[in-house]
Every structure is written in structure tokens, then in C-alpha cells.
Amino acid sequence: MGCIVIATANAHKVEEFRALMGKQDVDVKSLLDYPHMPPIEENGSSFRENASIKALAACNYCDVPAFADDSGLEVAALDGAPGIYSARYAPTAPERIAKLLKALEGKTDRRARFVCVIAIAVNGEVVDTFEGEVRGRIADAPRGEGGFGYDPVFIPDGYDCTFAELSAEEKNRISHRAVAFRKAMEFVEDQMSMLDNDFL
Numbered sequence: 001m002g003c004i005v006i007a008t009a010n011a012h013k014v015e016e017f018r019a020l021m022g023k024q025d026v027d028v029k030s031l032l033d034y035p036h037m038p039p040i041e042e043n044g045s046s047f048r049e050n051a052s053i054k055a056l057a058a059c060n061y062c063d064v065p066a067f068a069d070d071s072g073l074e075v076a077a078l079d080g081a082p083g084i085y086s087a088r089y090a091p092t093a094p095e096r097i098a099k100l101l102k103a104l105e106g107k108t109d110r111r112a113r114f115v116c117v118i119a120i121a122v123n124g125e126v127v128d129t130f131e132g133e134v135r136g137r138i139a140d141a142p143r144g145e146g147g148f149g150y151d152p153v154f155i156p157d158g159y160d161c162t163f164a165e166l167s168a169e170e171k172n173r174i175s176h177r178a179v180a181f182r183k184a185m186e187f188v189e190d191q192m193s194m195l196d197n198d199f200l
Helices: 011-021 047-062 083-088 093-103 168-174 176-190
Strands: 002-006 026-030 066-075 111-122 125-138 154-156
Touching: 002 011, 002 047, 011 026, 011 168, 011 176, 047 066, 047 111, 047 125, 066 083, 066 093, 066 176, 111 176, 125 176, 168 176
Parallel strands: 002 026, 002 066
Antiparallel strands: 066 111, 111 125, 125 154
């Protein structure tokens, strides 16, 4: 059984990715399993650059294949903010949501999208990146107890409920992270020989 490291210490993301991987025959670790790894400086100017930085750092430190995602919320009326700064928009998730809703006061355009880019690094290099998105709108107030981050205020197109009101199974079927992950897994399955069977 191969081993892969998810380049995050975010327990919520680890849980989502493990659910997405299902019953794949692979030992899934995360940076929670490598507590002494130095912090990764996410100094890229795009989701793709930051995902690549994280995947490569984890691959080099842990000496196994690694993948990382960089994701965030882009709001049309805010010129794409908070974007790559989504996790740093304010100190806590409730504060980030409050700041976002405050910035949207008086604006009728509530369109938004969640974006996720996954980078895969093997043998000290990034081999490819994969993007997923889900479009929707921002609710007037937080709703729901599930999910994390901006989920309580994001209503995906075709739904009347927020991500935080969906079941984990439904969210994992339609989310930006799920779309990017499916593309990444298709690549891995197609490129098994190139990746030395290190993944699945």
C-alpha cells in the first residue's frame, strides 16, 4: 500500500479529502502526522501557485508523494475578494463571515464562487495541478451547522440551502474541492506508471 501526504493541518480538510478518497488502498497522512515540519509560507499570487508551494514543501519534507489544495471564495461585487486571502480575511471563521456580510451591505449582486486548485508533487517536483469550482451566491445571514469556513453563507446554484445546511455526502458530491479532486484522481489513475505506483 502506497502512502500520500495531504499538505494541510486543517482537520476539516483532511476529513473531507479522506471521505473523497473513499476505499482507495492508500495510507493517507496529513501534516498533523508531521508536527515538526516548519510552517509553509504561502506567498504565491494565485491559488495554483500556493497549492504548488504547499505540495512541493510537503513532498520534500515527508519524502513521499504529496498533494495540496489552495482554495477560497471569490465574490463578484468585491472584485473577487477575499480570494487567495480567504483564510486570512479575519482571525476566525465567524469574524470572516461577519466581515464579508458587512462588505456586501447594500449590494444587490451576491454572486460568488468557491475555487479549489489541487497540486500533486512526486519525487521533488510538481507534476500537475487541477482546478474545480462551484458557483452560487452569498446568503444574507449564516445558516446551518455543518461544513466550515464560509459554508454557512454560500448557497450553491440550484439549491436553496447553504453548504452548511447540506449533508457532508451532498457537499462532497458538488463542492469545488470534490471537482478538483476527481480531476486529480483521474490523472493519477491514467499516469500510474509515471508516478511509480506510489499513490494507489
